[in-house]
Amino acid sequence: VDPELLRVVLVAPRNPLNIGAAARAMSNFGFSHLRLVNPYDVAFREARSAVRAGHILASAEEFKTVADAVADCSLVVGTTAAARRELQLPVRRLEYGGRLIRRRLASQPVALLFGSEKFGLANEDLAHCHWVMRAPAREEHGSMNLGQAVAVCLYELVRKPEEAVSRPERKKRAEAAAMEEFTRLLLDILARSGYVHERVESSTEMKIRRLARRLDLSAHDAEIWLGMLRQVLWRIKPGTDGTFP
Amino acid sequence: VDPELLRVVLVAPRNPLNIGAAARAMSNFGFSHLRLVNPYDVAFREARSAVRAGHILASAEEFKTVADAVADCSLVVGTTAAARRELQLPVRRLEYGGRLIRRRLASQPVALLFGSEKFGLANEDLAHCHWVMRAPAREEHGSMNLGQAVAVCLYELVRKPEEAVSRPERKKRAEAAAMEEFTRLLLDILARSGYVHERVESSTEMKIRRLARRLDLSAHDAEIWLGMLRQVLWRIKPGTDGTFP
Numbered sequence: 346v347d348p349e350l351l352r353v354v355l356v357a358p359r360n361p362l363n364i365g366a367a368a369r370a371m372s373n374f375g376f377s378h379l380r381l382v383n384p385y386d387v388a389f390r391e392a393r394s395a396v397r398a399g400h401i402l403a404s405a406e407e408f409k410t411v412a413d414a415v416a417d418c419s420l421v422v423g424t425t426a427a428a429r430r431e432l433q434l435p436v437r438r439l440e441y442g443g444r445l446i447r448r449r450l451a452s453q454p455v456a457l458l459f460g461s462e463k464f465g466l467a468n469e470d471l472a473h474c475h476w477v478m479r480a481p482a483r484e485e486h487g488s489m490n491l492g493q494a495v496a497v498c499l500y501e502l503v504r505k506p507e508e509a510v511s512r513p514e515r516k517k518r519a520e521a522a523a524m525e526e527f528t529r530l531l532l533d534i535l536a537r538s539g540y541v542h543e544r545v546e547s548s549t550e551m552k553i554r555r556l557a558r559r560l561d562l563s564a565h566d567a568e569i570w571l572g573m574l575r576q577v578l579w580r581i582k583p584g585t586d587g588t589f590p
Numbered sequence: 591v592d593p594e595l596l597r598v599v600l601v602a603p604r605n606p607l608n609i610g611a612a613a614r615a616m617s618n619f620g621f622s623h624l625r626l627v628n629p630y631d632v633a634f635r636e637a638r639s640a641v642r643a644g645h646i647l648a649s650a651e652e653f654k655t656v657a658d659a660v661a662d663c664s665l666v667v668g669t670t671a672a673a674r675r676e677l678q679l680p681v682r683r684l685e686y687g688g689r690l691i692r693r694r695l696a697s698q699p700v701a702l703l704f705g706s707e708k709f710g711l712a713n714e715d716l717a718h719c720h721w722v723m724r725a726p727a728r729e730e731h732g733s734m735n736l737g738q739a740v741a742v743c744l745y746e747l748v749r750k751p752e753e754a755v756s757r758p759e760r761k762k763r764a765e766a767a768a769m770e771e772f773t774r775l776l777l778d779i780l781a782r783s784g785y786v787h788e789r790v791e792s793s794t795e796m797k798i799r800r801l802a803r804r805l806d807l808s809a810h811d812a813e814i815w816l817g818m819l820r821q822v823l824w825r826i827k828p829g830t831d832g833t834f835p
Contacts, residue, residue, distance in 0.1 A: 440751070486617045489618050505726065
């Protein structure tokens with residue numbers, strides 16, 4: 346995916362906070378080409394003065410029509426909250442649509458259109474789209490905030506499926522010898538404190554050993570625990586045989 | 591995943607718009623338990639009066655400490671913009687962290703913590719977390735808007751990987767007979783209009799036939815095109831042999 350090939354197109358945005366939020370999400374996820382079709386003038390000016398993502402707003406382009414804003418793109422994708430069956434446009438879930446857009450972004454410019462806060466994309470705007478994409482929001486409340494919709498769509502584009510797989514643990518786990526010392530120390534403490542008999546039964550010893558293993562301590566944390574247990578053992582009152590002061 | 595088991599916890603949020611945006615994203619993606627730790631009072635009150643997602647804000651719970659807000663959860667996950675290596679907490683990318691949370695949400699309550707707009711989660715807050723999650727934002731600008739961060743994390747939780755796979759086409763494609771008629775009509779029009787010779791060479795005919803097949807028309811669109819071509823053919827001036835009209 347070449348992020349330079351994506352054009353985020355906001356059609357008739359009204360709220361400067363939303364324009365700013367769209368630009369911020371673009372900056373977060375590494376996209377830079379923002380285009381505005383007939384933005385509400387005051388909104389655009391206010392958004393430009395907002396903090397962060399300033400370079401994206403500064404270089405944002407303004408267009409009079411959707412046709413002009415998407416002219417250099419070979420794929421034009423609209424976003425929608427509802428199913429809009431009347432459009433005869435394929436409506437794709439974000440997971441699948443994102444995959445198609447990523448594939449195209451490898452080599453060719455793609456336009457991703459977002460409608461106004463209040464009405465979404467009009468039918469005239471959608472007529473410029475090859476297909477329409479929909480986030481998996483609830484049917485009962487599918488309409489997303491504009492800034493959030495942009496963020497979620499862009500996240501899907503930069504998302505790396507291979508990252509969802511577990512990685513080999515980098516943190517070194519405790520070695521068996523350390524956990525055996527942990528078990529011995531704990532058993533001594535439990536015996537001296539009367540939680541178990543002075544002569545620990547072998548079934549009890551096994552239970553405690555398994556309990557310790559289940560902690561699955563890192564090597565680092567095992568060291569800390571051993572230090573604490575040694576100190577506790579040293580301080581603890583001896584059992585009834587009185588061999589310890 | 592049981593969405594009723596997720597607790598979205600905003601720690602010290604300051605901006606009513608962000609609280610409202612978090613609630614809206616929760617409503618979009620089907621989550622309902624919002625918890626606030628020490629919210630700025632005015633912000634919480636203003637957010638409550640905001641449109642949409644009202645039921646989530648109305649039932650939002652307020653807590654004095656992070657410990658209280660996460661008390662019933664068996665997994666507590668923080669969110670962060672930076673790597674925060676000093677914490678000795680595993681920092682997981684959203685793709686992988688989301689998978690772990692989904693797995694736990696099948697049976698047990700999980701808390702997902704978001705820090706204040708300005709400072710994120712403090713070290714004291716993060717000490718309550720089992721691990722920390724980070725969206726794949728740019729190193730140079732990793733800090734996301736609070737409402738957008740909530741939306742992106744929740745989207746990852748409801749995202750269905752199996753949806754990314756292409757589905758069998760539901761729209762019926764044109765049958766070969768229709769495309770053959772399309773090719774014949776187009777060839778006749780091209781001959782009558784002088785674009786090709788009246789006696790079309792077979793290599794030209796093959797080129798035009800392949801050109802038509804590449805359109806990959808749906809059955810519905812093929813009907814429309816056939817109607818248009820028939821009308822054009824009927825109206826077009828005949829070639830130089832003058833057999834028409």
